Amino acid sequence: MSEIKIIDMKPETGEFKKEIIEGLKKNPKEINPKFFYDEKGSMLFEKITETKEYYPTRTERKILEDNIGEICTYFKEGSALFEYGSGGSKKTQIILNHCKQIKAYVPMDISISALQYSSHNIAAMYPSLNVVPMCVDYTKPFKIPFLDLEGNIIAIFLGSSIGNFEPETTSRFLQTCTEMLGPEDGVLVGVDLKKDKQVLEKAYNDSESITAEFNLNLIDRINREFRLNLDKSDFKHVAFYNEKKGRIEMHIEAGRDIILDLDGNKILLKKGERIHTENSYKYDIDEFTSLAVKNHLKVRKIWKDNNNYFALFLIGI
Ligand SMILES: C[S@@+](CC[C@H](N)C(=O)[O-])C[C@H]1O[C@@H](n2cnc3c(N)ncnc32)[C@H](O)[C@@H]1O
Structure with a gap:
């Protein structure tokens, strides 16, 4: 088999940290869904597609x-x-x-x-x-x-x-x-x-919690890239259908007050506060x-x- 050469535009060089800091400084806090897809995230997405609810x-x-x-x-x-x-x-x-x-x-x-x-x-x-x-x-x-x-x-x-x-x-x-x-x-x-609405919400809250793992994998990625030690059990996956906006929303919710030190940028996540991680519009x-x-x-x-x-x-x- 001939060698396949990937044209690598290095889309994430320097972008992850910069965009995470910018997004978490916003009110409400947000993270772009493109950051779900590190190696583990890509693998988890494939597993989501095999769940009975998706x-x-x-x-x-x-x-x-x-x-x-x-x-x-x-x-x-x-x-x-x-x-x-x-x-x-x-x-x-x-x-x-x-x-x-x-x-x-x-x-x-x-x-x-x-x-x-x-x-x-x-x-x-x-x-x-x-x-x-x-x-x-x-x-x-x-x-x-x-x-x-x-x-x-x-x-x-x-x-x-x-x-x-x-x-x-x-x-x-x-x-x-x-x-x-x-x-x-x-x-x-x-x-x-x-x-x-029930069909939609189940698809993003599968019974094996793979979508939850996919969403919370962002915490692992933040830990890895910012050399932090956040405990994933302090965070909860939240997904629901926002009928008015016609979209599924995914969020990560803090289970207690947490201070994130992102390369010297101190960000407070209050207990119950959410980071908006994805919109999935339905038409x-x-x-x-x-x-x-x-x-x-x-x-x-x-x-x-x-x-x-x-x-x-x-x-x-
Ligand atoms: C929802 S998955 C869909 C995968 C596949 N097309 C399918 O239908 O099963 C989204 C895919 O788009 C990629 N992706 C997400 N945001 C991207 C971006 N901004 N630029 C390039 N690829 C992106 C992800 O890595 C992932 O492979």
Whole structure:
């Protein structure tokens, strides 16, 4: 097997400490969800996708499987598949198994460990595919690699990661994605739909507490990077659906008064105070469509499951 070279833009060099200090100085305190994904966080996310309560992954996989024939028609001969937040590149394999006209795959992720694992795996499974992994923060400007393609580019953004953006940022992000595209190209986005509050809340409070471990892994990461010794049992995972805002919110709650010494920046976390660690916006089909259309993007096709739990939007320019 040929050696896969990761284009490493070192997205987190110096960023973690700076952003943690800035976020914890805010009121209310917050941490960007992109920091969940160190090696352990990436591994825990994969475990979350296997819990019985976490419907998004299996629903999105089923939508892909049920519609793969039609999805493949959007890839021309000699095309490239780009993937934002590729993680384990598992659902990607449904596309690569069926769409043989794809000649290049560009997984993009902030987690170098996830990229190392998944790009070697994909290269071994599809020996004739040109695999060009990029370690990047996709919320910041970056250049895509030159691939000398015969065909078009379809970018995929799966796992409802789009829901981590505020609605205004969502349209800006989609615009940035489509700016790199031509008339034959598109972005396939996985969108988690609004549904029964209980179903939503269970998905983020699984009975094996893996989501709790994923959330509290941030405390381990803070300990490691700031050389602290915080006791994880002093913190609690909190996740609930904020109906008014249409989003799941995840927080870390302090069980007692705690002073964090972040490289000399002393931050008091009061008992019961929360650090906001993630928003996951849920949309109606119409809401997401109008978000795209308002920003002059074309919704070319929507695929969804029978329960209306999840949808895949193919967006062009
Ligand atoms: C919710 S997981 C989804 C993984 C996979 N696409 C799936 O559907 O199962 C989000 C992925 O995006 C990556 N990620 C999160 N924020 C990112 C950022 N700002 N830039 C690049 N990758 C990011 C994480 O490392 C993780 O692999």
